[in-house]
Amino acid sequence: MRPARALVRGAVAALALSTAFAGAAEPGPRAYGDRPSVAQLTALGRAMFNDPGLSAGGRLACASCHDPATAFGPNAHTPSPFADADPGHAGTRAIPSLRYAQFAGRFTEHTVDDEETHGADGGPTGGFTWDGRADTAREQARIPLFDAREMGNADEAALARRVAAAPYAARFRQAFSPPGCDVFGDAKQVVAWVALAFEVYEQAPEFAPFDSRYDRFLAGRATLSPAERRGLALYRDAAKGNCETCHPSRRSSSGRAPLFTDAGFIAVGAPRRADLPPLDPSLRSPVASRARGAEVDLGLCRAGRTGLADDPSFCGRFRTPTLRNVALRASFFHNGSVHSLRDAVAFYATRDTDPARWYPRRADGGVHAYDDLPPGSVPYVDREVPFEPLPDGRPRLDDAEIDDLVAFLRTLTDADAAPAAAR
Ligand code: HEC
Ligand code: HEC
Numbered sequence: 001m002r003p004a005r006a007l008v009r010g011a012v013a014a015l016a017l018s019t020a021f022a023g024a025a026e027p028g029p030r031a032y033g034d035r036p037s038v039a040q041l042t043a044l045g046r047a048m049f050n051d052p053g054l055s056a057g058g059r060l061a062c063a064s065c066h067d068p069a070t071a072f073g074p075n076a077h078t079p080s081p082f083a084d085a086d087p088g089h090a091g092t093r094a095i096p097s098l099r100y101a102q103f104a105g106r107f108t109e110h111t112v113d114d115e116e117t118h119g120a121d122g123g124p125t126g127g128f129t130w131d132g133r134a135d136t137a138r139e140q141a142r143i144p145l146f147d148a149r150e151m152g153n154a155d156e157a158a159l160a161r162r163v164a165a166a167p168y169a170a171r172f173r174q175a176f177s178p179p180g181c182d183v184f185g186d187a188k189q190v191v192a193w194v195a196l197a198f199e200v201y202e203q204a205p206e207f208a209p210f211d212s213r214y215d216r217f218l219a220g221r222a223t224l225s226p227a228e229r230r231g232l233a234l235y236r237d238a239a240k241g242n243c244e245t246c247h248p249s250r251r252s253s254s255g256r257a258p259l260f261t262d263a264g265f266i267a268v269g270a271p272r273r274a275d276l277p278p279l280d281p282s283l284r285s286p287v288a289s290r291a292r293g294a295e296v297d298l299g300l301c302r303a304g305r306t307g308l309a310d311d312p313s314f315c316g317r318f319r320t321p322t323l324r325n326v327a328l329r330a331s332f333f334h335n336g337s338v339h340s341l342r343d344a345v346a347f348y349a350t351r352d353t354d355p356a357r358w359y360p361r362r363a364d365g366g367v368h369a370y371d372d373l374p375p376g377s378v379p380y381v382d383r384e385v386p387f388e389p390l391p392d393g394r395p396r397l398d399d400a401e402i403d404d405l406v407a408f409l410r411t412l413t414d415a416d417a418a419p420a421a422a423r
Helices: 004-020 038-049 137-146 156-164 169-176 187-201 213-218 226-236 286-295 341-350 375-380 399-412 415-421
Strands: none
Touching: 038 169, 038 187, 137 187, 156 169, 156 187, 169 187, 213 399, 226 399, 341 399
């Protein structure tokens, strides 16, 4: 785990520096007295996370979408992608669980790791959000705070005013004001501390309990049923589920608990959401899709990264999510287009053996496979096992095997969320 202490120090130094170089009109470098402790940052982060008062409409908190009772993912009443009575709020992506998100690491285009990739280039990994466009949780927190479709703060001053009016404002002032100054006099600093408090809070123990039944099984303190054990074997079998290659289930050689994601970016070709109009058939290249805005989600190639922009081989790739707590979810894949865990697993087995089950028909009667991708990106859809059919054309996994895999995935629910999973 990242040393939270060092991180706070680094961030404080960065804030002090940014003040020092801010120009002649600014006062000189501020002498910081006591630095805020991790405990203070965590407590304020937690209070802000649950505070709808930080949103422009006064109704939406981080916790409205990331419910602490369901592993900081959507609960049974939260549509995912998000939607409420306000059409301006309609989201385009499924709400992820924030548990274990802290381990994603920074985005890198080329991953070389002795243990994972044996020295070969494993391609892009890491970063926050489905397309990895934020390197740190600090940067990520600014997205919902200022996005009009989410918490809708018009600018830093607007957010700073909301923090100054919050029930915890006095604690915030006390924790973050430099000696002799009031932090609320500087909206930039307020927002920097807000973002840092979220980052530190998201590393609190409740974001990484590692106490699912599977964790207890790995520790020799629980057993798996025969179906769950069969599911685990299929999960790891490179000729059957092959889930292990992208969603690792084994401890690392240093003994670290498995995260059930390698944070890699893959195009699985998830179907287009049924409530959207079909993708424009004249779409030749990702560039042509720009005008269509949110109706086309191209993932990694459009994450704002130099070198990846508009390269069709990166379009439609999304970051592999953890499968921890996956049984709590009601919509699956980056666009939330699949609505049961069993279907999400069945998709892997039958996407290419029975495409009509997943994709709509074109006017000419043919199946429009990979219908959420521009044609130029279709050649880059992943086709390895478990997608690759058996030599005789049958799926890699039959119905009973899919059931076993689902039984295994249900062992990955953290202990505190198990009641929600049983609903
Ligand atoms: C309206 C619903 C909504 C609200 C409110 C919301 N989020 Fe999110 N959150 C999302 C969605 C959707 C994503 C995926 C975004 C993407 O891929 O671009 C996300 C992604 C994230 C991630 C990245 C997780 C990962 O695995 O990469 C973090 C961290 C996060 N949110 C924290 C927060 C914080 C902190 C707040 C409050 C300041 C917040 N969210 C408010 C819906 C929401
Ligand atoms: C080649 C890498 C790869 C393999 C192999 C793989 N996955 Fe995935 N998995 C992904 C990626 C990437 C996504 C997200 C794709 C998207 O949203 O567009 C995903 C998403 C999922 C989801 C949806 C989770 C959510 O929160 O929405 C489930 C469930 C899942 N995988 C289960 C499995 C199972 C079970 C197997 C084995 C049968 C498997 N995966 C094999 C890469 C992989």
